[in-house]
Amino acid sequence: MSVYLDHNASAPLRPEARAAITAALDACGNPSSVHRDGRAARARLETARGAIARAMTARAEDVIFTSGGTEANNLAIAAAKAAGAQRIIHAAFEHDAVIAPAAASDLPVEIWPVRSTGVADLDWLEDRLARGGDERLLIVLMAANNETGVIQPVAEAGRMAREAGHYFHVDAVQIAGKAPFDFAGSLAHFAALSAHKCGGPMGVGALIAACDAGVNAQIRGGGQESFRRAGTQNLPGIAGFAAALDAALADRDEPARIAAIRDAMEARLLEAGANVTVWGADAPRLPGTSCLSAPGWLSEIQVIALDLAGFAVSAGAACSSGKVRRSKVLDAMGAGAEHAQCALRVSYGWSSTMDEAEAFASAWIAAHAKASSAPALRAAI
Ligand code: PLP
Numbered sequence: 066m067s068v069y070l071d072h073n074a075s076a077p078l079r080p081e082a083r084a085a086i087t088a089a090l091d092a093c094g095n096p097s098s099v100h101r102d103g104r105a106a107r108a109r110l111e112t113a114r115g116a117i118a119r120a121m122t123a124r125a126e127d128v129i130f131t132s133g134g135t136e137a138n139n140l141a142i143a144a145a146k147a148a149g150a151q152r153i154i155h156a157a158f159e160h161d162a163v164i165a166p167a168a169a170s171d172l173p174v175e176i177w178p179v180r181s182t183g184v185a186d187l188d189w190l191e192d193r194l195a196r197g198g199d200e201r202l203l204i205v206l207m208a209a210n211n212e213t214g215v216i217q218p219v220a221e222a223g224r225m226a227r228e229a230g231h232y233f234h235v236d237a238v239q240i241a242g243k244a245p246f247d248f249a250g251s252l253a254h255f256a257a258l259s260a261h262k263c264g265g266p267m268g269v270g271a272l273i274a275a276c277d278a279g280v281n282a283q284i285r286g287g288g289q290e291s292f293r294r295a296g297t298q299n300l301p302g303i304a305g306f307a308a309a310l311d312a313a314l315a316d317r318d319e320p321a322r323i324a325a326i327r328d329a330m331e332a333r334l335l336e337a338g339a340n341v342t343v344w345g346a347d348a349p350r351l352p353g354t355s356c357l358s359a360p361g362w363l364s365e366i367q368v369i370a371l372d373l374a375g376f377a378v379s380a381g382a383a384c385s386s387g388k389v390r391r392s393k394v395l396d397a398m399g400a401g402a403e404h405a406q407c408a409l410r411v412s413y414g415w416s417s418t419m420d421e422a423e424a425f426a427s428a429w430i431a432a433h434a435k436a437s438s439a440p441a442l443r444a445a446i
Contacts, residue, residue, distance in 0.1 A: 073211050124276065129294050140283055203232040216350060
C-alpha cells in the first residue's frame with residue numbers, strides 16, 4: 066500500500082468511526098419504527114445528530130442527513146431557489162458540487178473573483194452588493210478550499226449577505242473536523258458537510274439549514290428528516306460520521322501536529338532549490354493541505370511518478386472520470402497556465418506522520434530532478 070497523502074480526496078477511516086459503524090451494523094431496527102428496537106435506532110440517530118450539530122455550532126433540528134456533500138450542496142441551491150433566490154453568486158474556485166447544480170438551476174450565475182492569495186475578494190462582494198438591484202441573491206462560499214486549503218472569510222461574507230437580505234450558503238465539506246467552523250457565527254442559511262473528508266465513511270453527509278431557511282425535499286418518499294429528505298437514514302454511516310467528528314475535535318493537538326508535518330515537507334522542497342511554488346501559504350490554511358506547482362512538470366506526470374514511488378497524492382479535486390485536469394483553483398487565483406497545469410495537492414490528516422512527510426519530500430525532490438533532466442518527460446507548455 067502506498068503512503069496515503071490524499072486526505073482532502075477522502076481521509077482514511079478513523080478507528081472511532083469504524084467502531085461506531087460496526088456497533089450500528091450489529092444493532093437492528095429502523096429509526097422510523099415504533100417498537101423498542103426502532104426507538105433504540107432513533108435514539109442512536111438523534112445522538113449522532115446532536116453530536117454533529119454541537120461540533121458545528123448548529124441546532125440538532127437543523128441537521129438534515131444526506132448521501133454526502135454533493136447532495137447537500139444540491140439541496141441548498143434548490144431550497145434557496147424555492148424560497149425566492151433569483152440569482153446565484155458563487156466564488157470562482159467552488160467545487161463542481163456547487164458549480165454544476167448552480168448551472169443547472171436555471172438561475173443566472175455570477176462569478177465572485179478570488180485574490181491571488183486564494184481568498185475570495187470581499188471588496189468585490191461589498192461593491193457588488195452596494196450596486197444593489199431588486200434581485201434576491203444566493204451567495205455561495207466554501208469555508209476552506211479543497212486544493213489550497215485556504216480558509217475563507219465566511220463570517221464577513223455572511224454578515225454582508227444577511228444585511229443585504231440575501232441567502233448565504235457555505236460549502237463546509239473540507240473544513241469540518243480539520244479547523245473550527247461555527248455555523249451560527251457564519252450567519253449562513255445553509256452549510257454542506259461530508260463524512261469522508263474527516264475520517265468518517267463515504268456516502269454520508271448533511272445539510273445544516275438554519276431555522277429561517279425552508280427546505281423542500283428533492284428526494285421524495287417518506288417523512289424522514291422532517292420531510293426534508295426522504296429515505297431510511299444510513300444509520301451506520303451517520304454513527305461513523307459523528308464518531309469521526311467527535312474524535313477530530315477531541316484531539317486538540319491534532320491540527321498543530323498535522324501543520325508541523327505539512328510545513329516540514331514544504332520547507333524541504335523549498336530548501337532543495339527546486340522551482341516550486343507553495344500556493345495559499347500567505348493566508349490561513351487548513352493544517353494538512355499543501356498546493357504545490359512545479360512549472361514544466363505536468364500534474365498528471367507528477368501524480369504518476371509519485372504513485373510509482375509509492376505515494377498517493379492528487380492534482381486537485383478528485384474527478385469522477387479519474388482524469389487529471391488543470392487546476393481551476395489556481396486559474397481562479399490568476400496563477401497562469403505554467404502553474405495551473407503543473408499543480409499537485411498533498412493533503413495530510415489524522416493518520417499522517419513526520420516520517421511520511423520526509424519520505425515524500427525526498428521522493429518529490431528525486432522525481433523532480435529526474436523529470437528536469439529528461440526533456441521527454443517535461444511538458445511543452
Ligand atoms: N465540496 C467540496 C469542497 C469537496 O471537496 C467535495 C469533495 O471532494 C464535495 C463538496 C463533495 O462531497 P462528497 O464527496 O461527499 O459528495
